[in-house]
Amino acid sequence: MTAVLRRINVVGIAAMFSVLVLWELSVRTGLVTFEYIPPPTRVVAGLGEIISSGELTTNLVHTLTAAVVGWAIACVVGVLAGLALGLSRATWTYSMASVDALRALPIVAFVPVAVLLLGFTMEMEIVVAFYAALWPIVLNTVAGLRSVEVRLLEVGRVLRLGHRGVLWKLRLPAATPFIIVGMRLGLSVSLVLTLVSEMVGNPAGLGFALLQKAQSLQPEQMFAYIVVIGVAGIVLNAVLMALARLLFPGQMAASGESA
Template sequence: MRTLRQWSVRLNLAGGGLVLLIVLVWQLAVAWKIVEFDYLPKPTEVASGLGEIVGDGSLVSQLGHTLYTAGIASLLAIGIGVGLGTLVGLVRPVEVMTGASVDFLRSIPAVSLMPVALLLLGPAVESEVVVAVFAGVWPILLSTIAGVRTINPRLHEVGKVLHLGRRERTLKIVIPSIVPSILVGVRLAVVTCLVVVIIAEIMINPEGIGWALSQAQKSLRPDLLFAYAVVTGLLGYLINLALIVGVRVIMPGSQELRRQA
């Protein structure tokens, strides 16, 4: 049976208490005019704005578009990153040929490609997906390459002793060995795709949470603006939490490997 201390650590009550304290200080500072900004609402007004967008049903469709686009982009980024990262890590000539290209391309900010995507593909979901995949593929690609490079050489020797072919060694030795590195990259890639999709909705495609944020700003509704900002924060937190739980469920091996992932 869990003690109160164990539950406190598990639920991070101290962290939650700090958030509530910040909200309380914010409320009092604005209400008592200690802090004065023209468009800084009180937390109660933000809560009212949140109730408004939940009540009229607009939040559901906006969230649906953002999550759908970020999900598609994440799946593509993971597939490309794991496949290409494994190939680069295993085949030396491929690493030599792609090294300079990877270093150059990953230094390009995804935001700078949004006008290009808009010109080529127009204000569509495809534009959002392209720039999000471009941004999200690098964490998983680099994590996979690093994972392949750190495989114990003795494992490859075991594969040779057992007369395993390249395909069998990849499936039975390489992939299981780099799962922790892949999961690290997945967590980074998914959150990166979500962030880039929201930015793309502001700049490229008038849909989703990003566009709602932009419209709230243009209509001078700070209560709605902060409400959508809170929604994006909660969305990122819940996605990260789901990924952490997923790692604990599917991760094979010891507790140490799960901590690495």
């Protein structure tokens, strides 16, 4: 509990609140007169509206489901692909040119392709989220497997750990912090790309709601959605890190992400 409390940045939170107060004051006193930038209190009211109408829950569940399912599949596929690339010279030689070419293309460019193939569906969103998260996970897994020090592999030989032992006791644990970094990056891009696919493709979820609120001139609710999206990203990342610290305490502590 004290560890959790210590992680809370009191000064940072205070600074954030002062900015919000400043924002509120400048709108109220007429210092700034943008018609479509409501003060924080009105955004809070907008949040109340979308909560009580129930649309927030529906949209939030829709978007998070698509993003997290796509990301989870990417975790499994990405780590396996990373293992194949990182452990087998032949796979690396044959595939790396394609991997580099594919990941260099902006992921957004694949959204219309996914819409064309799968239509305005949640499956389309999942595929986009999957594709977005795949690359950071694959590449970080490969980098992690390569990060094992030569000396440690010699220790493995001297202690006669065998190929399986070296993989499970040395290579994978050494790669774990890298894989976690890949998963964190993947999680944030899959959320972003899910929102994009809802804005330009499937008319559902938070992405579409954001667009709708802007077009129907309801800035309070639009800003409320922006806040929700931001908080969702923070919460997802925090949950992932808590899980990582729980499952891999040694690796996380050794890489400076102590519990």
